[in-house]
Amino acid sequence: MCTRQWAAARKLTVVLATLVLLMAGCGADPSARVWAASVCKALTPWRTTIATLTSSTEQQMRAQTTPAQAQENLVRLFAGAEQASETARSRVADAGVPDVEQGEEISAAFVAALAGMRDAYGKARRTIDELDTGDDEAFYAGVDTAVQVLNAEYDASGLDTGGLNSEELQEAFDEVPECR
Template structure:
Protein backbone atom coordinates (compact mmCIF):
# COMPACT_ATOMS: atom_id res chain seq x y z
CA UNK A 1 0.00 0.00 0.00
CA UNK A 2 2.78 2.44 0.93
CA UNK A 3 4.63 1.38 -2.20
CA UNK A 4 1.63 2.32 -4.40
CA UNK A 5 1.26 5.73 -2.74
CA UNK A 6 4.95 6.38 -3.19
CA UNK A 7 4.77 5.48 -6.88
CA UNK A 8 1.64 7.59 -7.39
CA UNK A 9 3.31 10.56 -5.69
CA UNK A 10 6.46 10.07 -7.73
CA UNK A 11 4.46 9.99 -10.96
CA UNK A 12 2.68 13.23 -10.03
CA UNK A 13 6.02 14.86 -9.21
CA UNK A 14 7.55 13.70 -12.50
CA UNK A 15 4.54 15.01 -14.41
CA UNK A 16 4.80 18.42 -12.69
CA UNK A 17 8.52 18.74 -13.28
CA UNK A 18 8.12 17.69 -16.91
CA UNK A 19 5.27 20.12 -17.46
CA UNK A 20 7.26 22.98 -15.91
CA UNK A 21 10.28 22.13 -18.03
CA UNK A 22 8.20 21.99 -21.20
CA UNK A 23 6.45 25.26 -20.50
CA UNK A 24 9.75 27.01 -19.83
CA UNK A 25 11.69 25.62 -22.80
CA UNK A 26 11.23 28.25 -25.50
CA UNK A 27 14.53 27.51 -27.22
CA UNK A 28 16.21 30.37 -25.39
CA UNK A 29 18.85 29.86 -22.79
CA UNK A 30 20.14 31.93 -19.95
CA UNK A 31 23.46 33.14 -21.35
CA UNK A 32 23.72 36.56 -22.96
CA UNK A 33 24.33 36.22 -26.73
CA UNK A 34 27.67 38.08 -26.63
CA UNK A 35 28.93 35.95 -23.75
CA UNK A 36 27.88 32.77 -25.53
CA UNK A 37 29.43 33.84 -28.85
CA UNK A 38 32.62 34.75 -26.98
CA UNK A 39 32.73 31.32 -25.32
CA UNK A 40 32.17 29.61 -28.67
CA UNK A 41 34.93 31.57 -30.36
CA UNK A 42 37.20 31.01 -27.35
CA UNK A 43 36.67 27.27 -27.85
CA UNK A 44 37.10 27.30 -31.63
CA UNK A 45 40.20 29.51 -31.87
CA UNK A 46 42.56 27.14 -30.02
CA UNK A 47 40.93 24.19 -31.78
CA UNK A 48 41.76 25.67 -35.20
CA UNK A 49 45.29 26.47 -34.03
CA UNK A 50 45.75 22.90 -32.76
CA UNK A 51 44.50 21.42 -36.06
CA UNK A 52 46.89 23.69 -37.99
CA UNK A 53 49.80 22.74 -35.71
CA UNK A 54 49.02 19.03 -36.00
CA UNK A 55 48.84 19.31 -39.78
CA UNK A 56 52.22 21.07 -39.93
CA UNK A 57 53.75 18.51 -37.61
CA UNK A 58 52.35 15.63 -39.67
CA UNK A 59 53.66 17.21 -42.87
CA UNK A 60 57.14 17.43 -41.36
CA UNK A 61 56.93 13.82 -40.21
CA UNK A 62 55.74 12.71 -43.64
CA UNK A 63 58.64 14.50 -45.28
CA UNK A 64 61.09 12.85 -42.87
CA UNK A 65 59.46 9.40 -43.04
CA UNK A 66 61.63 6.78 -44.68
CA UNK A 67 59.03 4.01 -44.51
CA UNK A 68 55.29 3.62 -44.82
CA UNK A 69 55.24 2.54 -41.17
CA UNK A 70 56.81 5.84 -40.09
CA UNK A 71 54.33 7.75 -42.21
CA UNK A 72 51.49 5.74 -40.71
CA UNK A 73 52.65 6.59 -37.19
CA UNK A 74 52.67 10.31 -38.01
CA UNK A 75 49.26 10.20 -39.67
CA UNK A 76 47.67 8.27 -36.82
CA UNK A 77 49.12 10.84 -34.42
CA UNK A 78 47.70 13.69 -36.48
CA UNK A 79 44.25 12.13 -36.68
CA UNK A 80 44.19 11.13 -33.02
CA UNK A 81 45.28 14.62 -31.97
CA UNK A 82 42.62 16.21 -34.18
CA UNK A 83 40.01 13.86 -32.77
CA UNK A 84 40.99 14.81 -29.20
CA UNK A 85 41.11 18.52 -29.99
CA UNK A 86 37.66 18.34 -31.58
CA UNK A 87 36.23 16.59 -28.54
CA UNK A 88 37.80 19.17 -26.23
CA UNK A 89 36.30 22.01 -28.27
CA UNK A 90 32.92 20.22 -28.34
CA UNK A 91 33.00 19.95 -24.55
CA UNK A 92 33.69 23.68 -24.25
CA UNK A 93 30.81 24.47 -26.62
CA UNK A 94 28.46 22.33 -24.53
CA UNK A 95 29.76 23.98 -21.35
CA UNK A 96 28.99 27.40 -22.87
CA UNK A 97 25.35 26.55 -22.37
CA UNK A 98 22.48 27.94 -24.40
CA UNK A 99 22.34 31.56 -25.53
CA UNK A 100 19.35 33.71 -24.65
CA UNK A 101 18.45 34.30 -28.30
CA UNK A 102 15.90 33.20 -30.82
CA UNK A 103 16.70 29.61 -31.80
CA UNK A 104 19.39 29.63 -29.11
CA UNK A 105 18.96 25.98 -28.19
CA UNK A 106 19.01 24.92 -31.85
CA UNK A 107 22.12 26.96 -32.61
CA UNK A 108 23.97 25.65 -29.54
CA UNK A 109 23.03 22.10 -30.52
CA UNK A 110 24.17 22.65 -34.12
CA UNK A 111 27.60 23.86 -32.98
CA UNK A 112 28.08 20.94 -30.58
CA UNK A 113 26.85 18.45 -33.19
CA UNK A 114 29.20 19.89 -35.81
CA UNK A 115 32.17 19.29 -33.53
CA UNK A 116 30.88 15.81 -32.69
CA UNK A 117 30.68 15.00 -36.40
CA UNK A 118 34.14 16.50 -36.93
CA UNK A 119 35.54 14.43 -34.06
CA UNK A 120 33.90 11.34 -35.55
CA UNK A 121 35.32 12.12 -39.00
CA UNK A 122 38.83 12.23 -37.56
CA UNK A 123 38.16 9.05 -35.60
CA UNK A 124 36.93 7.26 -38.73
CA UNK A 125 40.02 8.33 -40.68
CA UNK A 126 42.28 7.32 -37.80
CA UNK A 127 40.63 3.90 -37.73
CA UNK A 128 41.04 3.52 -41.49
CA UNK A 129 44.72 4.49 -41.46
CA UNK A 130 45.45 2.39 -38.37
CA UNK A 131 44.06 -0.68 -40.14
CA UNK A 132 46.20 -0.22 -43.26
CA UNK A 133 49.05 -2.64 -43.88
CA UNK A 134 52.36 -0.96 -44.70
CA UNK A 135 54.23 -3.78 -46.45
CA UNK A 136 53.28 -2.38 -49.87
CA UNK A 137 54.15 1.32 -49.60
CA UNK A 138 52.48 2.27 -52.89
CA UNK A 139 49.26 0.53 -51.86
CA UNK A 140 49.47 2.10 -48.41
CA UNK A 141 49.70 5.64 -49.78
CA UNK A 142 46.84 5.00 -52.23
CA UNK A 143 44.63 3.88 -49.34
CA UNK A 144 45.72 6.84 -47.21
CA UNK A 145 44.62 9.11 -50.03
CA UNK A 146 41.19 7.43 -50.02
CA UNK A 147 40.92 7.75 -46.23
CA UNK A 148 41.75 11.46 -46.40
CA UNK A 149 39.28 11.94 -49.26
CA UNK A 150 36.56 10.47 -47.06
CA UNK A 151 37.74 12.61 -44.13
CA UNK A 152 37.45 15.71 -46.31
CA UNK A 153 33.85 14.81 -47.27
CA UNK A 154 32.86 14.15 -43.66
CA UNK A 155 34.65 17.28 -42.45
CA UNK A 156 32.89 19.52 -44.97
CA UNK A 157 29.52 17.97 -44.13
CA UNK A 158 30.08 18.69 -40.43
CA UNK A 159 30.80 22.40 -40.78
CA UNK A 160 28.65 25.14 -39.27
CA UNK A 161 29.10 28.61 -40.69
CA UNK A 162 28.66 31.21 -37.92
CA UNK A 163 27.63 33.78 -40.54
CA UNK A 164 24.60 31.63 -41.40
CA UNK A 165 23.30 31.29 -37.84
CA UNK A 166 19.50 31.46 -37.80
CA UNK A 167 19.28 34.08 -35.04
CA UNK A 168 19.56 37.82 -35.50
CA UNK A 169 20.81 38.26 -31.91
CA UNK A 170 23.57 35.70 -32.38
CA UNK A 171 24.63 37.04 -35.78
CA UNK A 172 24.99 40.44 -34.15
CA UNK A 173 26.87 38.89 -31.21
CA UNK A 174 29.35 37.05 -33.45
CA UNK A 175 29.99 40.31 -35.32
CA UNK A 176 30.43 42.28 -32.08
CA UNK A 177 32.74 39.95 -30.14
CA UNK A 178 36.43 40.67 -30.95
CA UNK A 179 37.42 37.01 -30.44
CA UNK A 180 35.04 36.03 -33.25
CA UNK A 181 36.49 38.30 -35.91
Protein backbone atom coordinates in the same frame (compact mmCIF):
# COMPACT_ATOMS: atom_id res chain seq x y z
CA MET B 1 8.58 33.66 20.61
CA CYS B 2 10.95 36.30 21.80
CA THR B 3 12.23 39.18 19.70
CA ARG B 4 15.63 37.59 19.18
CA GLN B 5 14.05 34.41 17.78
CA TRP B 6 11.84 36.45 15.43
CA ALA B 7 14.87 38.38 14.23
CA ALA B 8 16.77 35.15 13.63
CA ALA B 9 13.80 33.66 11.76
CA ARG B 10 13.46 36.78 9.59
CA LYS B 11 17.20 36.76 8.89
CA LEU B 12 17.05 33.07 7.91
CA THR B 13 14.08 33.79 5.63
CA VAL B 14 15.98 36.61 3.92
CA VAL B 15 19.04 34.39 3.46
CA LEU B 16 16.92 31.56 2.02
CA ALA B 17 15.09 33.93 -0.32
CA THR B 18 18.40 35.35 -1.52
CA LEU B 19 19.75 31.85 -2.14
CA VAL B 20 16.65 30.91 -4.12
CA LEU B 21 17.01 34.02 -6.28
CA LEU B 22 20.72 33.39 -6.84
CA MET B 23 20.12 29.76 -7.74
CA ALA B 24 17.36 30.72 -10.16
CA GLY B 25 19.78 33.13 -11.85
CA CYS B 26 22.38 30.37 -12.25
CA GLY B 27 20.04 28.36 -14.44
CA ALA B 28 19.39 31.20 -16.86
CA ASP B 29 20.61 30.90 -20.43
CA PRO B 30 23.64 33.04 -21.23
CA SER B 31 23.20 36.20 -23.25
CA ALA B 32 24.24 36.23 -26.90
CA ARG B 33 27.47 38.04 -26.04
CA VAL B 34 28.40 35.69 -23.20
CA TRP B 35 27.62 32.63 -25.33
CA ALA B 36 29.56 33.95 -28.34
CA ALA B 37 32.57 34.71 -26.14
CA SER B 38 32.46 31.19 -24.67
CA VAL B 39 32.18 29.61 -28.11
CA CYS B 40 35.08 31.66 -29.46
CA LYS B 41 37.19 30.76 -26.41
CA ALA B 42 36.47 27.09 -27.23
CA LEU B 43 37.10 27.39 -30.96
CA THR B 44 40.25 29.52 -31.02
CA PRO B 45 42.62 26.84 -29.66
CA TRP B 46 40.81 24.22 -31.75
CA ARG B 47 41.35 26.18 -34.98
CA THR B 48 45.01 26.71 -34.12
CA THR B 49 45.48 23.01 -33.39
CA ILE B 50 43.68 21.94 -36.57
CA ALA B 51 45.72 24.37 -38.70
CA THR B 52 48.96 23.10 -37.18
CA LEU B 53 47.94 19.46 -37.61
CA THR B 54 46.78 20.06 -41.18
CA SER B 55 50.11 21.64 -42.05
CA SER B 56 51.95 18.77 -40.38
CA THR B 57 49.83 16.24 -42.25
CA GLU B 58 50.57 17.90 -45.58
CA GLN B 59 54.29 17.88 -44.78
CA GLN B 60 54.05 14.25 -43.71
CA MET B 61 52.33 13.30 -46.96
CA ARG B 62 55.20 14.89 -48.96
CA ALA B 63 58.02 13.55 -46.77
CA GLN B 64 60.12 10.58 -47.74
CA THR B 65 59.38 8.20 -44.87
CA THR B 66 58.71 4.53 -44.57
CA PRO B 67 55.06 3.47 -44.43
CA ALA B 68 55.51 2.52 -40.76
CA GLN B 69 56.88 6.00 -39.92
CA ALA B 70 54.15 7.69 -41.94
CA GLN B 71 51.51 5.55 -40.24
CA GLU B 72 52.78 6.43 -36.77
CA ASN B 73 52.94 10.14 -37.56
CA LEU B 74 49.53 10.29 -39.25
CA VAL B 75 47.83 8.31 -36.50
CA ARG B 76 49.30 10.69 -33.93
CA LEU B 77 48.25 13.75 -35.96
CA PHE B 78 44.68 12.54 -36.46
CA ALA B 79 44.41 11.50 -32.81
CA GLY B 80 45.42 15.06 -31.89
CA ALA B 81 42.78 16.51 -34.19
CA GLU B 82 40.18 14.11 -32.82
CA GLN B 83 41.00 15.12 -29.23
CA ALA B 84 41.09 18.84 -30.07
CA SER B 85 37.67 18.53 -31.72
CA GLU B 86 36.25 16.71 -28.69
CA THR B 87 37.65 19.33 -26.34
CA ALA B 88 36.09 22.11 -28.42
CA ARG B 89 32.78 20.21 -28.66
CA SER B 90 32.69 19.73 -24.90
CA ARG B 91 33.47 23.40 -24.22
CA VAL B 92 30.82 24.59 -26.67
CA ALA B 93 28.30 22.23 -25.05
CA ASP B 94 29.32 23.63 -21.65
CA ALA B 95 28.61 27.15 -22.94
CA GLY B 96 24.93 26.27 -22.72
CA VAL B 97 22.16 27.62 -24.90
CA PRO B 98 22.23 31.25 -25.98
CA ASP B 99 19.25 33.32 -24.90
CA VAL B 100 18.19 34.09 -28.47
CA GLU B 101 15.52 32.89 -30.84
CA GLN B 102 16.40 29.35 -31.99
CA GLY B 103 19.07 29.19 -29.27
CA GLU B 104 18.56 25.45 -28.72
CA GLU B 105 18.94 24.70 -32.43
CA ILE B 106 21.97 26.95 -32.82
CA SER B 107 23.75 25.45 -29.83
CA ALA B 108 22.91 21.90 -30.97
CA ALA B 109 24.18 22.66 -34.49
CA PHE B 110 27.54 23.90 -33.17
CA VAL B 111 27.92 20.84 -30.92
CA ALA B 112 26.87 18.44 -33.71
CA ALA B 113 29.27 20.00 -36.22
CA LEU B 114 32.19 19.57 -33.83
CA ALA B 115 31.12 16.00 -33.02
CA GLY B 116 31.03 15.23 -36.75
CA MET B 117 34.51 16.65 -37.20
CA ARG B 118 35.77 14.69 -34.21
CA ASP B 119 34.26 11.51 -35.64
CA ALA B 120 35.77 12.15 -39.09
CA TYR B 121 39.24 12.51 -37.57
CA GLY B 122 38.70 9.41 -35.45
CA LYS B 123 37.65 7.36 -38.47
CA ALA B 124 40.70 8.52 -40.44
CA ARG B 125 42.95 7.68 -37.48
CA ARG B 126 41.49 4.16 -37.18
CA THR B 127 41.60 3.57 -40.94
CA ILE B 128 45.26 4.55 -41.22
CA ASP B 129 46.16 2.64 -38.08
CA GLU B 130 44.70 -0.53 -39.65
CA LEU B 131 46.57 -0.19 -42.96
CA ASP B 132 49.23 -2.78 -43.77
CA THR B 133 52.63 -1.08 -43.98
CA GLY B 134 54.24 -4.00 -45.82
CA ASP B 135 53.34 -2.74 -49.29
CA ASP B 136 54.35 0.89 -49.89
CA GLU B 137 52.04 1.45 -52.85
CA ALA B 138 48.99 -0.09 -51.16
CA PHE B 139 49.69 1.78 -47.92
CA TYR B 140 49.93 5.20 -49.56
CA ALA B 141 46.85 4.48 -51.69
CA GLY B 142 45.00 3.63 -48.46
CA VAL B 143 46.22 6.85 -46.83
CA ASP B 144 45.08 8.85 -49.85
CA THR B 145 41.63 7.23 -49.67
CA ALA B 146 41.40 7.82 -45.91
CA VAL B 147 42.27 11.51 -46.35
CA GLN B 148 39.71 11.89 -49.15
CA VAL B 149 37.02 10.32 -46.93
CA LEU B 150 38.13 12.54 -44.05
CA ASN B 151 37.79 15.66 -46.20
CA ALA B 152 34.33 14.63 -47.40
CA GLU B 153 33.10 13.80 -43.89
CA TYR B 154 34.69 16.93 -42.44
CA ASP B 155 32.96 19.08 -45.07
CA ALA B 156 29.64 17.30 -44.50
CA SER B 157 29.81 17.89 -40.75
CA GLY B 158 30.40 21.63 -41.15
CA LEU B 159 28.07 24.06 -39.48
CA ASP B 160 25.14 24.93 -41.74
CA THR B 161 23.79 28.22 -40.49
CA GLY B 162 21.38 28.69 -43.39
CA GLY B 163 18.27 28.11 -41.28
CA LEU B 164 19.75 29.31 -38.01
CA ASN B 165 19.98 33.02 -38.44
CA SER B 166 20.26 35.18 -35.34
CA GLU B 167 21.15 38.81 -35.83
CA GLU B 168 21.79 39.08 -32.11
CA LEU B 169 24.39 36.29 -32.25
CA GLN B 170 25.95 37.62 -35.43
CA GLU B 171 26.44 40.98 -33.74
CA ALA B 172 27.82 39.29 -30.64
CA PHE B 173 30.34 37.26 -32.66
CA ASP B 174 31.40 40.46 -34.44
CA GLU B 175 31.73 42.49 -31.25
CA VAL B 176 33.16 40.33 -28.48
CA PRO B 177 36.96 40.52 -28.19
CA GLU B 178 37.28 36.73 -27.85
CA CYS B 179 36.08 36.35 -31.46
CA ARG B 180 38.57 38.72 -33.05
